[in-house]
Amino acid sequence: MMLNIDNIHTKSIKQSNRSKILNLVYKNRDITKQEIAKVLNLSIPTVISNVNLLIEEGILEESGVAASTGGRKPVIVRLVKDSKYSFGVDISPDETRIILTNLYAEIKADVAFNHLGLKNINDIMGRVEVKINDILDKHKIPKESILGIGFSLPGIVNEELLYLENAPNIGIKDVNFSVFQKRLGIKIYIENDGNTAALAESVIGIAKSKSNLVYLQITEGIGAGIVINGHLYRGQNKKAGEIGHMRISDEGLICNCGRTGCWELYASEKALLRIYNDRADSKVQDLEGLFEKYFESDKLAKDSVNRYLDHLVIGIQNIILAFAPEYVIIGGKISCYEDVLLEPLTKRVLQESIFLDRYNTQIIFSRLKQNASILGSALLPLKELFK
Numbered sequence: 001m002m003l004n005i006d007n008i009h010t011k012s013i014k015q016s017n018r019s020k021i022l023n024l025v026y027k028n029r030d031i032t033k034q035e036i037a038k039v040l041n042l043s044i045p046t047v048i049s050n051v052n053l054l055i056e057e058g059i060l061e062e063s064g065v066a067a068s069t070g071g072r073k074p075v076i077v078r079l080v081k082d083s084k085y086s087f088g089v090d091i092s093p094d095e096t097r098i099i100l101t102n103l104y105a106e107i108k109a110d111v112a113f114n115h116l117g118l119k120n121i122n123d124i125m126g127r128v129e130v131k132i133n134d135i136l137d138k139h140k141i142p143k144e145s146i147l148g149i150g151f152s153l154p155g156i157v158n159e160e161l162l163y164l165e166n167a168p169n170i171g172i173k174d175v176n177f178s179v180f181q182k183r184l185g186i187k188i189y190i191e192n193d194g195n196t197a198a199l200a201e202s203v204i205g206i207a208k209s210k211s212n213l214v215y216l217q218i219t220e221g222i223g224a225g226i227v228i229n230g231h232l233y234r235g236q237n238k239k240a241g242e243i244g245h246m247r248i249s250d251e252g253l254i255c256n257c258g259r260t261g262c263w264e265l266y267a268s269e270k271a272l273l274r275i276y277n278d279r280a281d282s283k284v285q286d287l288e289g290l291f292e293k294y295f296e297s298d299k300l301a302k303d304s305v306n307r308y309l310d311h312l313v314i315g316i317q318n319i320i321l322a323f324a325p326e327y328v329i330i331g332g333k334i335s336c337y338e339d340v341l342l343e344p345l346t347k348r349v350l351q352e353s354i355f356l357d358r359y360n361t362q363i364i365f366s367r368l369k370q371n372a373s374i375l376g377s378a379l380l381p382l383k384e385l386f387k
């Protein structure tokens with residue numbers, strides 16, 4: 001019994017030294033074994049044995065020598081960025097997108113398929129499996145080099161049980177992803193899309209140094225990833241962040257959730273298109289179409305964007321009052337129109353209220369744009385490696 005516990009204990013120390021070393025090399029790109037020992041406060045033999053194991057696994061390599069400070073020249077090590085890969089899968093209302101990334105989250109493959117004709121999640125997952133195998137074949141990557149597949153899902157997700165409780169905007173509920181994990185033979189990770197986007201912005205995006213932020217995933221609906229003191233806040237039963245269903249109006253529009261007046265009915269991408277199309281003679285299909293009109297100084301388009309902002313402002317102000325974040329990050333396709341939206345949004349959310357002005361919250365637009373949530377999903381397996 002004692003022996004077992006000891007074994008586990010020794011193993012977990014080794015594991016954490018390995019992850020600490022990997023993390024440091026990841027951040028520094030090139031670093032000597034001596035520097036690793038110094039920064040992590042580890043003995044040189046500990047560093048050497050861990051680094052040797054990682055070199056054997058092909059994750060690290062020696063990349064030269066640094067100038068000597070007396071004695072032998074210190075050996076520099078670095079990550080072999082194409083030694084391991086990760087898949088990210090984003091299931092949105094009309095399409096499923098799949099990316100392959102390396103250890104530095106660089107996108108190596110990017111495919112999508114329209115799934116409107118497909119009836120259920122089994123059909124979608126069947127297509128995902130085919131696409132993943134195609135990518136592996138095309139890039140000649142063995143399955144063993146894949147750390148995992150991360151899924152970004154617009155709904156309530158239990159990431160520990162691999163269970164999607166409900167995703168009303170894609171009409172899917174009660175899905176157990178461990179079934180697919182068995183079928184694919186690759187470890188699966190799942191997460192809510194607002195959370196994956198927030199993760200991506202914190203790890204590789206605009207918010208690297210920020211520990212309090214709210215990421216707004218503005219698409220068909222509005223989801224949110226809430227980061228408090230550097231940790232994703234999930235709430236009881238993982239239900240936090242359903243900010244799109246916060247009630248901001250007493251008008252009678254009925255939401256997917258069964259209630260009325262939900263924020264996403266007024267401030268989602270879909271809402272902006274509806275605001276315009278309700279009054280337009282020639283309808284627009286998407287944001288590109290709407291903003292094309294906007295840039296032609298179409299009065300209705302300008303007016304619609306303005307009315308849309310009225311609603312967006314109310315929700316963001318509520319979020320600032322509740323969380324006092326350093327950043328509110330606007331994500332989704334709407335973030336491509338930063339040039340048009342940022343200034344009036346900031347002005348109306350913060351500057352028109354002396355009270356809110358004092359919160360020092362900054363409104364920023366996602367740097368990763370529509371890639372935020374899918375990159376975040378590909379980071380889920382990587383996170384496991386560096387944990």
Ligand SMILES: [Zn+2]
Nearest residue numbers: 245255257262
């Ligand atoms: Zn609702």
